[in-house]
Amino acid sequence: xxxxxxxxxxxxxxxxxxxxxxxxxxxxxxxxxxxxxxxxxxxxxxxxxxxxxxxxxxxxxxxxxxxxxxxxxxxxxxxxxxxxxxxxxxxxxxxxxxxxxxxxxxxxxxxxxxxxxxxxxxxxxxxxxxxxxxxxxxxxxxxxxxxxxxxxxxxxxxxxxxxxxxxxxx
Numbered sequence: 001x002x003x004x005x006x007x008x009x010x011x012x013x014x015x016x017x018x019x020x021x022x023x024x025x026x027x028x029x030x031x032x033x034x035x036x037x038x039x040x041x042x043x044x045x046x047x048x049x050x051x052x053x054x055x056x057x058x059x060x061x062x063x064x065x066x067x068x069x070x071x072x073x074x075x076x077x078x079x080x081x082x083x084x085x086x087x088x089x090x091x092x093x094x095x096x097x098x099x100x101x102x103x104x105x106x107x108x109x110x111x112x113x114x115x116x117x118x119x120x121x122x123x124x125x126x127x128x129x130x131x132x133x134x135x136x137x138x139x140x141x142x143x144x145x146x147x148x149x150x151x152x153x154x155x156x157x158x159x160x161x162x163x164x165x166x167x168x169x170x
Contacts (some may be wrong), residue, residue, distance in 0.1 A: 138156035
């Protein structure tokens with residue numbers, strides 16, 4: 001009986017050790033821009049969606065957009081001012097590509113790089129991420145929630161009309 005108990009304890013210890021080793025080798029499945037930023041050691045601040053909508057009420061022009069953002073659960077902002085800004089931009093951009101984010105827009109200029117990405121589920125956008133890299137800074141803004149594509153298009157069209165920008169819907 002003593003041998004069987006010892007064998008069971010040894011098997012349990014071996015399985016626990018094997019499980020711990022296998023977890024370290026596999027990178028976790030990251031599903032949000034906030035987690036990507038955290039894994040890259042980039043400091044970010046996340047604000048709840050209701051707070052962002054509340055602050056928008058104080059600006060006359062932004063007030064009209066608050067109803068379109070009713071299902072936004074959080075907004076994450078990150079800023080990195082350093083000589084490694086381009087490296088941070090490329091790392092976060094690549095990590096998002098590997099984590100189910102699709103490209104909506106990518107602009108590469110002589111002075112800056114801009115990428116807008118989305119993570120979708122059917123006709124609902126779960127997260128939109130804006131990445132900007134200029135000479136010495138990296139900026140990330142992630143909007144998380146349930147965003148309807150049609151509402152987003154109408155929001156962009158409204159903004160374009162007010163700003164007198166030509167936008168061709170996709």
